[in-house]
Amino acid sequence: MEYTTRGVCGQEGCRETRYYLDNGxxxxRRGHQQEGRQVEEEPDDFGTQGKTNRVKKASAEKSAKTYHGRQAYxxxxxxxxxxxxxxCHALVQRRGFPAQFEHVVRDLWALRLETYADKIEDPSEGGGETEFFSSQPTGGQEEPETITFGGKNLQWPRLVDSVGLCYLGAFLMRLPVGIGEFHRMVMREDIPYIRIIRSIPRDMRDKLPxxxxxxxxxxxxxxxxxxxxAVLQLSLLYRRKFGVQFPALNLPPMLYRSIRRLALPIDIYSxxxxLQDLLGFSLEFPTSPTNRSRPLDLPExxxxxxxxxxxxxxxxFDDIKRFPVSAHEPTxxxxxxxxxxxxQRHFDGRExxxxxxGKGNEILVNERDVFDMTPNQLDEYMSWYENSWLDNSRAPNPLSDLFPIGPTGVDTQAAGPPEEDEKEAIGSMLKTVTQQLQPRRVIPEDDPDTPxxxxxYVRYKMESDLPDIARPFFETAAKVVGISLSTLVRAVAQAEYKLMRWLEDQRRIELYGDASGMEFAKFDSSDDLGEQDTTDSEDSS
Incomplete structure (x- = not known):
């Protein structure tokens, strides 16, 4: 058999360069047919091998082009x-929000879209150049007006702003839902947030830069x-650019829910x-931005x-025995x-x-935790990982069927026992605490030396000042409102200092008849609210 030397075959890793002709x-030499190479016999050239023609493959359709400029924006x-x-749909369908909630959030988003009008409107007649959006301002180009907070502008609609808009919508509707609960819903994936990019259709995703x-x-x-x-920045943005007046926090239901969650007696309500009247807390968002944000600017x-x-x-939280004057006092x-x-530990550990x-804890797992997991926990984590991180919009690999990863779309908590209803769990916790309240003897006012x-009253200025008996309460309160423990301690210390100044003014009025002009009068440390402190110096924060 005669062989002709050509280029490398290349099929299935074949490096053969010698070829033979069979039926055109x-x-x-190893039997691999060469695509696109064939010999056709022409009637005018009878008895010859004909001409070699290369048949080109059909060119594959190009993928969708990535958008740029105004189209991408x-x-x-x-x-x-x-x-x-x-x-919004998840909050209405899964969390029981009213149907009007979607309309309120839609109106807030419509107002926000007005700030991007110069980005989405068609260019004016006269043929302007295509606009490419950039986070960095370009020289000679006028930038739209933005709201500045701490040197940063609120020009891009960030992902966290979507949850902030949902909270402001609930705030306007006076729904008793706090930021801490919104954060918990995000962590538990009750509302789409983590890996939200998976829920975007692929044809839209492929066209975005x-x-x-x-x-x-x-x-x-x-x-x-x-x-x-993010909520604070959005409230200032809507107030300044659109004149939106946000109401005060819906105090009665929010206070009642917080007291129940913290398992406190109802006497805290009054x-x-x-105290709100004494401290002058309006429970409203600030009306103008400040150079330094303070924790007490937030209503919650x-x-x-x-x-x-x-x-x-x-x-x-101490062991000092203080005796009330009347049996009608909550003390x-x-x-x-x-x-x-x-x-509280039993309530937190029910999941x-x-x-x-536990739902919402999967994202907190790190590589060290894996070694201590049980087989059921590993299955639970891998099911969550599959549902949260694997992108099912891509075309399946032909070999993927050989490596099954388990059923898809299964709730990670389906294998465990049914979760106890949160309201019933809070009610059970509150009942446990209130049933163990200890009575305190009543002593009339006849004895002036009775505590x-x-x-x-002890003030804690820093997180390290918290005693072991008070730390769990502060940690739970910080988790409920959604701030760090150090931030909460600082906010409480600032409010206590403000309350001490009020007591000082009241004492000056009693002694001198006027609180002004009495700068020489020192604050008496034997007053009820200022008798003890965790440090020697007064709080100047």
Whole structure:
């Protein structure tokens, strides 16, 4: 058989370069047919081998082109609006929000779209150049007006702003849902947020440039404090640019829910109302931006601060016996704080009962935790990982069937026992704590040396000042409101200092008849609220 030397075959790694002709088709020495190479016999050249013609393969259809400029920006806003709708839909369908909630959030988003009018409107007649959106201002180009907070502008619609808009919509509707609960829903994936890019249709995703996709990617663990900051920025933006007047926090239901969640006696309710008047807390968002954001600017932080101060006054954390004057005072009962901490641990651990990871805790797992997991926990984690991180919009690999990864679309908690209803769990915890309240003997006012409720009040200026008996309460309160423990301690210390100044003014009025012009009068440290302190110097924060 005669062979002709040609190029390398290349099929299945074949390196053969010698070929033979069979029925007008070329084959390599190992039998691989060469695509696109054939010999056709022409009638005018009878008896010859004919001419060699190369048949070209049909060119594959090019993928969709990535958008740029105004077209990319319009698509990005459409994708963002789709994400916002998915979050509202989840809140209405899964969390029982009213149907009007979607309309309120839609109106807020419509106002926000007005700030991007110069990006989405058609160019004016006269043929302007194509606009390419960039986060960096270019020389000679006028930038739209933005709201500045701490040197940064709020020009891009960030992913955290979508949850912030949902919170502001609930805030306007007076729904008793706090930022801490929104953060918990994000962590539990009750509303789409983490890996939200998976829920965007692939044809829209492929046309977005990478710089836009990076805005929608969750590159770090979401924190409740980030949500607090985003909500504050959005409230200032809507107030300044559109004149939106946000109401005060819906105090009655929010206060009642917080008292129940913290398993406190209902007597805290009236004490909070009284302290609110004394401190002048409006429970509203600030009306103008400041150079330095303070924790007490947030309405929910003001509320939790009032609850903590009221608790310290009525049910202190020390072992000092304080005797009320009347049996009608709430201080006739004493909270067993060790039992309270045990009940809170039992409430927090109900989702991890039975050796489960717990919904919302999967994202907190690190490489060291894997070595201590049980087989059921590993299955639970891998099911969550599959549902949260694997992209099913891609074309399946032909070899994927050989490596099954388990059923898809299965809830990670399906294998465990049914989760106890949260309201029933809070009711059970509250019942456990209130049933163990200890009575305190009543002593009339005849004895002036008897310690009274509110005396020997201790202030904690830093997180390290918290005693072991008070730390669990502060940690739980910080988790409920969605701020760090150090931030909460600082906010409470600032409010206590403000309350001390009020007591000082009241004492000056009693002594001199006027609080002004009495700068020489020193504050008497024997007053009920200022008798004890964890440090020697007064708090100047």
């Amino acid at each position: 088709l070329w084959f390599c 319009n698509l990005f806003l459409q994708v963002y609006q789709l994400i916002l709708w998915k979050q 990478q710089e836009y996709l990076s805005i929608l990617e969750t590159t770090r663990l979401p924190k409740a404090e980030h949500l607090h900051k 004490a909070v109302k009284r 932080v003001q509320l939790i601060t009032l609850i903590i101060i009221s608790t310290k006054l009525l049910f202190p 006739t009962q004493v909270i067993d704080w060790k039992l309270w901490a045990q009940a 991890t009962a039975g050796g489960r990871i 009274r409720p509110g005396s020997s």
